[in-house]
Amino acid sequence: MGLPPGAWLGLIVAVDLVLALVVRIPSLLGIEPLEDAARWQWVLDAVLLSFVPIVVYSAVRITRQRRAERLQASRSSRQVRTMFRVSREWLWAVDSAGSITFSSPMCEQLTGYAPEELVGSPIGLVLDPSDLATALRAQPAAGDDRTFTGLVLVCRHRNGTGVLMEVTGEAVLDDAGNPAGFEGMARAVEDLPSTAYESEQVRRRVSEQLAAARLVTAFQPIRCLASGRVVGVEALSRFPASEGTSPEAWFVQASSVGLGVELELLALRTALQAARGLPAELYVAVNLSPEACLDPAVHEVLWQAPIAPARVVIEVTERQEVNDYAALSNALAPVRAAGLRVAIDDAGSGFASMRHIIKLTPDLIKLDRAIVRDIDSETAHRALGAAMVGFAAEIGASLLAEGVETDAELRAVTALGMAAAQGYHLGRPSVNPGDWAQWGGSSGRGSGDLGSGDRGSGDLGSGDALSR
CATH class of the missing domain: 3.30.450.20 (PAS domain)
Structure with a gap:
């Protein structure tokens, strides 16, 4: 294995110095050279001089090599930056x-x-x-x-x-x-589905889910900030045989092939049936798109629900654009008259959610977790949260904070006067009826105890949510 140019140059310089010391130092110090050594001095001088071009050549070669390496590194860095950019x-x-x-x-x-x-x-x-x-x-x-x-x-x-x-x-x-x-x-995933074949594949997968009714419901607790008690839950759909597709992605794909409302109907029926296992004092928030809210079949499911309408909250999602708010308001009017309440999700995240609030006059407003995040330290987040508290009070709605993940965020939203909150810091989604039963009665903790909320396994904050 050959030595690199830098090692050869070092070796040559070392030999050069040794020869110089052996030959010249005695004469410089006035020491009598050894017998017959004098006649070799000029020979050794010639050898030393012969090393000069070698040293120069090696130095030039090393300089060029390092320059080429720097150029290559710069070119590679530029290519990586270009790749990231395009x-x-x-x-x-x-x-x-x-x-x-x-x-x-x-x-x-x-x-x-x-x-x-x-x-x-x-x-x-x-x-x-x-x-x-x-x-x-x-x-x-x-x-x-x-x-x-x-x-x-x-x-x-x-x-x-x-x-x-x-x-x-x-x-x-x-x-x-x-x-x-x-x-x-x-x-x-653009243009989903982009071909007739892909459309048929998505339709087949969604149809299989609908036919087998394999969907299950997980409930996440919602706590009152004044008392610490669980006052309601949000119903979250889970697909046990989802093949790596998230629940929200299933609804997006179903909507792309015209089966969105059918899948929402299945999720709604499943959630309302599962709600029979909840403590009777808890309300149940279910997510529905504006399109589903307009469908008579959805209203039939709501009227026939095994729990009272007063325990049901419809969270209007933003899966589709609302073109006719008057029609949507009229569709919701009969169930609202029966005691069902309406909530707007992700408030503050964009113009659409705020437009929903203005047009639908909801009973509950759920403040987006992007605003709740760092609300204890971010002045802008805290100011917007305070403004939303005042706005909700003006229209007679309750304000709920979503995505509370730290004790500091919990204390901040409580101090701002928000009515309720949900998030991993306050309780995780669960499909276990045993967990649901613990949320009723006197199981709620006082507001002073909420800061020690249990962060169970699966929390990304503890590095487990991405584990299998």
Whole structure:
């Protein structure tokens, strides 16, 4: 194995110095040279001089090599920057605490956030960790359980809309072999479905779900901030045989082939049937699109629900644009007259949610988790939260904070005067009726105890939500 040019140059210089010391130092110090040594001095001088061009050549070669390496590194760096800038994939990385540590420029087109805005923020800003965890658990087992491929999820754009994405990544381990985070890429699933074949495939998968009725309901508790008691739950659909597709992605895909309302009907029936296992004093919030709210079949399910209308809250989602608010208001009027309440989700996330509030005069307003995040430290978030408290009071609505994940956020929304809150810090979604039973009666904790809320397994903040 040959030595690198730098090593050869060092060796030559070392030999040169040794010869110089052996030949010249005795004469410079006035020491009598050894017998017959004098006649070799000029020979050794000639040898030393012969090393000069070798040294010069080696130095020039090393300089050129280093210059070429710097040029190649600069070219590679420029190519990587270009790839990040023009690539249609969003490259990302998160640490074990769920904070984004790297984001390529494509994130701005897909999510509306610049890379510098995402880095340091929790992944929950653009992706629901529970959706990701659910999709991961449902993905068919692979040979390498550290990787996940082809997960279909709905990411949240800055304006509040959903963006269907395919996500691929793998777990990152530290030197000790412990989980240190995740890294991967995501791309938008555009024009879904884009061909007749793809449309038929989506229709087949959704139809199988509808025929088998494999959907189940998870409930997440909603707590009153004044008393700490659980006052209601949000019904969240889960697809046990989802093949790596998140629940929200199922609804987006179903809507793309005209089966959106049918899937919402199945989710609504499943949630209302499951609600019979809840404590009788809790209300149940169910998500419905404006299109579903206009469908007579949905109203029939609501009228025939096994729980009283006064315990039902319809959260109007933003899956479709509302073209006729008068028709939507008229469709909701009969069930509202029977005691059913209306909530607007993701308030403050964009113009659409605020327009829903103005046009539908809801009973409940759910403040978007993008505003609740860091509301204890971000002046703008706190100011908007305070404004929403006043706005809700003016229109006679209750304000609920979504996505409360820390004790500091909980104390901040409580101090601002919000009525209720939900989030991982206050309770996780559960499909277990045993968990539901504990939310009733005197199981609620006082507001002073809410700060010690249980963060169970699966929390991205503890690095478990992405684990299988």
